[in-house]
Amino acid sequence: MALPDQTDHAQWPQDYARVVLARTDSTMAEAARRASDLVQPTWIMAETQTAARGRRGRPWVVPPGNLNATLIFKPDVPPAEAAKRSFLAANALFQALSVYVPAEKLALKWPNDVLLSGGKVAGILLESSGQGPRVDWLSIGIGVNLMHVPEGVTGASFAPTSLKAAGGWDVTPEDFLNVLAAAYAQQEMQLAAHGFANVRDAWLSKAARLGELITARTGRDDITGIFESIDDDGNLVLRTTTGMRAIAAADVFF
Numbered sequence: 249m250a251l252p253d254q255t256d257h258a259q260w261p262q263d264y265a266r267v268v269l270a271r272t273d274s275t276m277a278e279a280a281r282r283a284s285d286l287v288q289p290t291w292i293m294a295e296t297q298t299a300a301r302g303r304r305g306r307p308w309v310v311p312p313g314n315l316n317a318t319l320i321f322k323p324d325v326p327p328a329e330a331a332k333r334s335f336l337a338a339n340a341l342f343q344a345l346s347v348y349v350p351a352e353k354l355a356l357k358w359p360n361d362v363l364l365s366g367g368k369v370a371g372i373l374l375e376s377s378g379q380g381p382r383v384d385w386l387s388i389g390i391g392v393n394l395m396h397v398p399e400g401v402t403g404a405s406f407a408p409t410s411l412k413a414a415g416g417w418d419v420t421p422e423d424f425l426n427v428l429a430a431a432y433a434q435q436e437m438q439l440a441a442h443g444f445a446n447v448r449d450a451w452l453s454k455a456a457r458l459g460e461l462i463t464a465r466t467g468r469d470d471i472t473g474i475f476e477s478i479d480d481d482g483n484l485v486l487r488t489t490t491g492m493r494a495i496a497a498a499d500v501f502f
């Protein structure tokens with residue numbers, strides 16, 4: 249039986265639950281453990297994570313005072329639709345961070361990083377489960393460097409920064425999550441009312457290096473081209489010397 253789409257009529261804040269933990273291994277793991285009992289979209293926040301994970305199997309370093317949170321819900325959509333939620337999360341992060349720092353200092357980097365004064369201030373990690381044509385659940389993990397710049401980060405395409413280091417206002421993880429969760433709920437309503445094109449346009453309006461030469465490192469090769477757009481599936485579209493390329497997964501450098 250198909251699970252009810254928990255975003256169909258979810259209103260902020262009454263239909264979103266919130267769990268705050270002092271400590272866990274990873275809010276992604278915590279979300280997966282709670283998935284089978286989930287009755288409503290739920291934000292899981294932890295003050296400390298002992299095994300936080302980032303994209304492509306990288307560890308995520310979490311000093312105290314930064315935001316560690318995962319939203320888990322059952323969107324009842326195919327995996328490709330679920331994956332588009334990373335753009336909703338990025339738009340919501342941009343909106344939330346703009347409360348604490350001038351928006352001109354912020355930019356979105358494909359696929360799902362937020363840059364502040366050219367450094368990485370936030371990252372997004374999507375995980376889902378399901379064998380069938382629709383995901384059983386989707387979790388959107390969000391890490392934001394609010395008070396501290398993580399140390400010992402290696403192999404990152406962009407050096408980390410923090411809201412505080414870049415001159416932003418001090419904010420607690422709890423207060424930031426209040427703003428972020430409301431902004432995310434608003435993105436879901438935009439998606440429901442106007443479709444992904446609307447979300448994509450909003451994302452593109454904040455994109456770093458749109459129209460400029462960038463390099464996408466896919467793991468198999470480096471593809472350099474003009475950053476033209478993102479397509480209906482959220483792929484990065486580059487105009488290269490050999491034609492247009494749509495790239496599904498890569499790390500971007502510029």
Ligand SMILES: O=C(O)CCCC[C@@H]1SC[C@@H]2NC(=O)N[C@@H]21
Nearest residue numbers: 274300301302303317371389391
């Ligand atoms: O690599 C990235 O840029 C994504 C980082 C995502 C980190 C967040 S922190 C909250 C959630 N729990 C995790 O273990 N990872 C995500």
